[in-house]
Amino acid sequence: MRGTQDEIAAYLASAANLLGRYGADLAFPAGLDAVELLEDSNGNLSYELLGTLGSQNAARSELAIREGFDRLGPDQYERMRYEFELVDRGRDYRRAFHMHFTDWFIERYQVVVHEHCERPIGRVLCEHYEGSPVKDAFAGILKLVDAWTDAPPECVDLRCLD
């Protein structure tokens, strides 16, 4: 996925909007009622959306969405890393869908993406599970909400990479 900085900013606003439409409460940086698109000293872009999902009467689940875009040239960026995280406190599990440290993962496991599964939270049967690529933030949000509405995961049913 590639785009200009304006396109990535519009994409980020749409992703935040979709989270809101799914009923998630977003947490914003202190004193800011907006989402931040960060540009680091190398000219790369990244963002983090944090939120919670669930009823006010139950333990709320935590959502985190992070994506990083490397600068290819003048105002041209490519998505190179992502993390979609769900920590379901009420049902005591964690699911995560990751693409990061790709060189290391290719060398170690011959994969670009991987997943995490802990049930209960903190019980790690396998460090990294085989996963499928998540094409963008919208697909990632659907994956998280799908996991949240589905039955708690059976981590042993996933394919362990380790």
Place this chain on the structure above:
Amino acid sequence: MEKRWYSIKEAAERLGVSHDTVSRLVERGELPAIRVSKRIVRIPVPAFDFYASGRTPIQRRVVRRQVADGVHFGKGERISELV
């Protein structure tokens, strides 16, 4: 156990509209849902509550900020050579 999702039938009953009306809302994306299969659709309760409240999603502003380091990736990794 906290209820996490409604079927189209349950959502229709709660909204006091027909099954077809809810199906159309889902198809048009006005009521966010998860299509599990051709026949099974899950409408997350928070999404339903948001829709039923009549609220409009806030269009968030995006603020651009220059920083030394961007978002930190790999918080959930336990492999020391990665984080």
